[in-house]
Amino acid sequence: MMSFPQGFLWGAGTSAYQIEGHYGRGESVWDVFCRRPGAVEGGGDGSRACDSFLRWREDVALVKELGLTAYRFSTGWSRVMPDGAHPDPKALDHYERFTDALLEAGAEPVLTLNHWDMPASLTWAERSTVDAFATYAEAVAGRLADRVTWWITQNEPWIIALLGYQLGLHAPGVADLGTAVQAGHHVLLGHGAAADVLHAYPGTKAGAALSLFPCDPATDSEEDRAAAVGSDGYVNRWYLDPLLGDGYPADMRAHWERALGHGLDFVRDGDEAAIGGRSDFLGINYYTRRVMAAAPPGPFPWRVVGPSGDVARTDEGWEISPGSLRDLLVGLSRRFPGTPLMVTENGGVFGDAPTHDGQVHDTRRIAFLRDHVEAVRQAVEAGADVRGYLHWSLMDNFEWALGYRPRFGLVHVDHATGARTVKDSGRYYARLIAAGGAAPALPRIEAFG
């Protein structure tokens, strides 16, 4: 049985707004959004989160305790550039100390520049934000490019456009389809601009992390198969293709022009060239797949019907489908040979709380982790060039509009006290990493389909 390549990165991820707390930073679009009545389940916000800005040494100690060889974190855009234009040296000092501590703990930093907490003065609806993002990238790279190799420019452009600008369910809370398509384009231009900044620093690797959802037709009918292709275009190809140098896919471009009733004039000459050909790797955030059926004509002639029958699901109801991750990685490596892949997020909500012994026996997360790592191994065996697996998340945190309810962590966080407790899954992951990716035997655990 083939195992993981030498130097494969085993890690976990977090992001600034979800864990740091507001101490010392500028106002973020998420601070503003969280004040909207009803915007966040339970009415929470990121003002305290996991208090990681103050407790960061504990977080690094956890990284070390688990033996992670990589840690994905984001520099808070609203912390580094409180007013959106000028860097705060104190914030950069913090991230410099943090990065040094990670390296000392034996973990490769994987640094995300935009994990959604942009300064409140900026919006992706405006093209000028691309320049502001490049200025921010320059400020961070100027300090850290000598010790950080892996840089993620943008986290999940589709989710930013969809939830932030199309449905208004995430900051900045805009609900307008045309604005969403335009904002998505600016996010991609931001990737290109930041990658150019990074490439002035030798040895850096720049990539975006895309939320990729394999789209399967619900039935074999021609209509459902077309729905799956359309949904794949909307969710995946619209971002993948331009990033990896193929430009916007013609079918989706025509689709948006029809849906919006006008040409995409915000895509200017030269834009696609400024987005493509700049990715040293592709980050893949994988959670679940979409099972699609045809819907009536309109901007979205497809709908998610989910898998039928009794399938394994997380506590958030998402189907657990590790085989889709394997197929996704294999498919991407065939379509984009020469572009290394990294699983930059993968995880699930399992709400297990500490029991009478003070421990968190999250056996379903263990099975989830084991089965997804096995899927990655199979992809590697099939020839996919995968460089790392970063579980989401190191710890329970502020899950955006869902507040503090969903728990994604390998480490439990008591949100009243901030106390951290390594869950059984965290310990399991530590053993798996120590064994070079070989799954420790846990006889009581049933594999998920």
Ligand code: FCB
């Ligand atoms: C992704 C986000 C991450 C977290 C996970 C559950 O969409 O990048 O911050 O919310 O989902």
